[in-house]
Amino acid sequence: MSEKFKVTIDNIVIEVDPGTTILNAARMIGGDIVPPAMCYYTKLQGSGGKCRTCLVKVSQGSEKDPRPMPKLVASCRTTVMDGMVVQNITSPEVIEARKGVVEILLINHPLDCPVCDQAGECHLQDLSFEHGAEQTRYEFKRRTFERIDIGDKIQLHMNRCILCYRCVFTADQITNERVHGVLNRGDASEISTYITKAVDNDFSGNMIDVCPVGALTDKTFRFKNRVWFTKPVDAHCECDKCSGKVTLWYKGEDVIRVTGRKDQYGEVQDFICNTCRFDKKKTSDWTIEKPTEIDPRSVISANHYEMEHMLPVIDKKIM
Amino acid sequence: MAQKILLKDIDVPGIETFDVFRKQGGYSAVEKVLKTMSPEDVVEEVKKSGLRGRGGAGFPTGMKWSFLAKPEGVPRYLVCNADESEPGTFKDRYLMTKLPHVLIEGMIVASYALGANTSYIYVRGEMMPQIRILEKAIAEAKAAGFLGENILGSGYDLEIYVQPGGGAYICGEETALLESLEGKRGNPRIKPPFPAIAGLYGCPTVVNNVESIAATSWIVLNGGDEYAKIGIGRSTGTKLISASGNINKPGVYEIELGLPVEEFIYSDEYCGGIANGKRLKAVVAGGSSVPILPANLILRTVNGEPRLMSYESLADGGFASGTMLGSGGFIVMDEDACIVRNTWNFSRFYHHESCGQCSPCREGTGWMEKILHRIEYGHGKMSDIDLLWDVQRKIEGNTICPLGDAAAWPVASAIRHFRDEFEWHVNEPKAAMEGNYGLAHYADPLPVPAAPSELVK
Ligand SMILES: Cc1cc2nc3c(=O)[nH]c(=O)nc-3n(C[C@H](O)[C@H](O)[C@H](O)COP(=O)(O)O)c2cc1C
Ligand code: SF4
Ligand code: SF4
Ligand code: FES
Numbered sequence: 001m002s003e004k005f006k007v008t009i010d011n012i013v014i015e016v017d018p019g020t021t022i023l024n025a026a027r028m029i030g031g032d033i034v035p036p037a038m039c040y041y042t043k044l045q046g047s048g049g050k051c052r053t054c055l056v057k058v059s060q061g062s063e064k065d066p067r068p069m070p071k072l073v074a075s076c077r078t079t080v081m082d083g084m085v086v087q088n089i090t091s092p093e094v095i096e097a098r099k100g101v102v103e104i105l106l107i108n109h110p111l112d113c114p115v116c117d118q119a120g121e122c123h124l125q126d127l128s129f130e131h132g133a134e135q136t137r138y139e140f141k142r143r144t145f146e147r148i149d150i151g152d153k154i155q156l157h158m159n160r161c162i163l164c165y166r167c168v169f170t171a172d173q174i175t176n177e178r179v180h181g182v183l184n185r186g187d188a189s190e191i192s193t194y195i196t197k198a199v200d201n202d203f204s205g206n207m208i209d210v211c212p213v214g215a216l217t218d219k220t221f222r223f224k225n226r227v228w229f230t231k232p233v234d235a236h237c238e239c240d241k242c243s244g245k246v247t248l249w250y251k252g253e254d255v256i257r258v259t260g261r262k263d264q265y266g267e268v269q270d271f272i273c274n275t276c277r278f279d280k281k282k283t284s285d286w287t288i289e290k291p292t293e294i295d296p297r298s299v300i301s302a303n304h305y306e307m308e309h310m311l312p313v314i315d316k317k318i319m
Numbered sequence: 320m321a322q323k324i325l326l327k328d329i330d331v332p333g334i335e336t337f338d339v340f341r342k343q344g345g346y347s348a349v350e351k352v353l354k355t356m357s358p359e360d361v362v363e364e365v366k367k368s369g370l371r372g373r374g375g376a377g378f379p380t381g382m383k384w385s386f387l388a389k390p391e392g393v394p395r396y397l398v399c400n401a402d403e404s405e406p407g408t409f410k411d412r413y414l415m416t417k418l419p420h421v422l423i424e425g426m427i428v429a430s431y432a433l434g435a436n437t438s439y440i441y442v443r444g445e446m447m448p449q450i451r452i453l454e455k456a457i458a459e460a461k462a463a464g465f466l467g468e469n470i471l472g473s474g475y476d477l478e479i480y481v482q483p484g485g486g487a488y489i490c491g492e493e494t495a496l497l498e499s500l501e502g503k504r505g506n507p508r509i510k511p512p513f514p515a516i517a518g519l520y521g522c523p524t525v526v527n528n529v530e531s532i533a534a535t536s537w538i539v540l541n542g543g544d545e546y547a548k549i550g551i552g553r554s555t556g557t558k559l560i561s562a563s564g565n566i567n568k569p570g571v572y573e574i575e576l577g578l579p580v581e582e583f584i585y586s587d588e589y590c591g592g593i594a595n596g597k598r599l600k601a602v603v604a605g606g607s608s609v610p611i612l613p614a615n616l617i618l619r620t621v622n623g624e625p626r627l628m629s630y631e632s633l634a635d636g637g638f639a640s641g642t643m644l645g646s647g648g649f650i651v652m653d654e655d656a657c658i659v660r661n662t663w664n665f666s667r668f669y670h671h672e673s674c675g676q677c678s679p680c681r682e683g684t685g686w687m688e689k690i691l692h693r694i695e696y697g698h699g700k701m702s703d704i705d706l707l708w709d710v711q712r713k714i715e716g717n718t719i720c721p722l723g724d725a726a727a728w729p730v731a732s733a734i735r736h737f738r739d740e741f742e743w744h745v746n747e748p749k750a751a752m753e754g755n756y757g758l759a760h761y762a763d764p765l766p767v768p769a770a771p772s773e774l775v776k
Contacts, residue, residue, distance in 0.1 A: 050678070051678050072716065074509070100713030100717070104683055187673070189675035
């Protein structure tokens with residue numbers, strides 16, 4: 001038996017392997033105490049630490065050294081120690097800081113959800129719904145960029161980008177040539193290929209899946225529909241490039257989008273190739289497994305699924 | 320005259336050349352360590368000296384060296400941080416221009432102590448003349464057998480390379496510097512791991528400021544204990560101060576730590592008093608990142624004690640009434656200086672220099688700059704002052720690297736100590752555009768509080 005570390009997160013105790021991050025320990029517990037993560041992505045090495053939405057308070061460093069950590073820490077990049085005590089939603093300081101981060105992430109965001117393909121599955125939308133203020137205190141012109149096509153299948157809406165660097169890590173780690181990165185610095189930073197070159201790679205489409213907002217979108221799906229009117233179904237195919245395990249998004253009889261299969265934190269289980277994503281848009285290309293499990297609270301669930309408890313039939317005569 | 324260690328021979332003609340430097344006793348520290356000391360001995364002397372990092376954070380150098388991991392078969396590196404870009408700080412440039420061999424000698428001593436066979440000097444890209452000076456000095460030292468293979472027959476090999484930076488303030492942050500040195504985008508790394516464990520190319524690395532490294536030769540020659548005798552308390556030795564602003568004699572001065580601030584500003588040996596017979600309004604004591612203090616608080620602490628040029632005395636009172644020694648960029652403002660404009664100027668700098676990796680700093684620095692600009696140009700609202708306070712609070716402590724804090728502190732301290740000047744800009748925009756708030760009450764003597772408990776805020 002290998003050694004386990006005991007951590008307490010918002011008064012809940014869990015034992016985890018050494019090397020586990022606070023965020024992943026919290027995900028093992030699950031529920032409301034899981035910090036939101038906009039930049040960390042399990043599959044992408046080196047990701048995390050940037051967005052600062054996952055900040056938590058370490059009120060006891062470890063059993064051996066019980067001193068609290070002087071600052072809030074990024075839970076996605078801080079590993080647990082034995083006897084560590086962490087506060088997330090039980091700390092007003094954390095809630096306050098997170099609110100600040102959300103406000104700051106939104107000051108230059110165009111808030112163009114009504115015309116954004118990501119609406120309904122956007123992590124920034126969820127985050128601002130939970131932590132944001134009703135009104136912004138930002139009274140200046142927002143930063144704007146031109147839209148850029150990265151190849152013929154992907155569009156970059158830099159205005160919406162939160163610079164989480166996930167797509168950069170994706171381009172770096174799962175495509176074989178690094179042609180995609182960050183230009184400029186500070187709030188003038190932009191995600192780009194070098195001089196709008198296409199990212200020409202069989203796995204480039206995964207940049208769309210990792211993007212937490214609507215900055216990188218699938219041009220073959222562009223304006224086709226709102227996600228909450230579509231029906232996701234797990235399916236697979238024989239593919240020699242990737243696992244072939246995908247989610248198909250149906251509108252009526254038509255497959256209008258193919259994505260990787262995402263877990264409850266929006267992370268894909270397997271990266272898929274561009275052929276599966278962009279070229280196989282017929283039901284006959286796929287073996288259907290089952291309806292995709294979606295969090296019942298998500299808007300995507302709103303239209304399609306049987307409610308867990310049917311509402312009682314109201315007998316009109318009585319009323 | 321106070322003791323000079325680094326700038327001792329600055330007036331010797333030709334001291335920038337190897338021959339003259341050598342005649343003045345230069346490189347004898349290298350001879351001493353290579354012939355008579357083990358690397359551990361050198362680390363021990365530096366520990367004893369109490370030398371603290373001169374790059375801003377003031378971390379004890381000897382302790383930093385002893386933390387360096389020493390796994391078998393893995394190279395270790397010494398990297399000299401000569402990126403000096405903090406507004407108000409220009410001491411490293413001065414030292415490298417006038418006394419390049421002081422740095423090279425220190426580099427050899429420090430590299431030997433750390434067991435590094437390849438060391439780098441990362442110089443701010445704009446300092447091309449200094450880069451050439453250093454390269455010439457390295458070539459001279461190498462020709463004389465103080466660099467290269469088997470130095471002075473000791474069996475120790477060392478090469479020093481000069482790397483120009485790309486011109487970004489953030490590359491002075493040690494992990495961003497390492498990224499940049501590796502040829503990547505200069506984004507600070509997320510710590511841990513610290514450079515002492517995984518630094519340059521993933522190998523154990525020490526990053527030190529020019530001035531810290533330069534001080535080590537004197538320490539090994541004269542002994543750590545001798546160095547520790549200079550200065551006051553835990554602020555040992557001498558420090559280079561870059562003095563600028565409304566003073567009669569701007570320049571770089573080597574002071575013994577513990578010198579009273581008042582003496583530094585007014586004595587003829589140093590700044591020579593406020594220029595044009597004006598009165599002192601405020602001082603930024605340690606480079607643009609540290610809190611600004613009004614005249615009364617920079618000269619005396621809240622307890623009425625004279626403030627000294629030392630790590631502890633400048634920090635006395637914490638954020639409420641103190642500041643920091645930082646990198647020693649001493650910016651003096653007279654009664655005509657506008658605090659709002661100055662704060663805006665600083666925040667413009669941090670906005671421009673943020674690497675943009677983490678959200679609070681990327682977005683918050685720009686937001687602060689815009690609000691300050693609006694106040695300065697007569698369109699501010701009263702609520703803007705509280706908003707500014709709130710934004711800086713959201714940045715401070717919540718970012719990857721200390722640039723976020725460095726952007727927040729000047730704004731926080733300006734509002735804390737000069738709030739009425741901000742309010743005046745809002746209430747009297749026309750007057751604020753045409754004139755300035757003047758000295759106001761900022762130089763009034765402080766009431767000495769009865770009990771320490773009253774100090775809180
Ligand atoms: C934004 C930023 C800029 C910095 N710039 C410099 C610099 O130009 N020179 C320097 O020596 N240290 C600079 N530092 C401090 C370094 O990170 C590091 O602490 C220092 O080089 C360590 O050397 P020391 O221990 O000798 O002071 C900077 C830090 C930050 C956060
Ligand atoms: S485009 Fe999307 S994935 Fe890439 S950095 Fe921006 S928000 Fe992140
Ligand atoms: S605090 Fe600013 S400069 Fe430092 S890593 Fe974050 S964005 Fe970059
Ligand atoms: S998820 Fe941890 S900082 Fe972004």
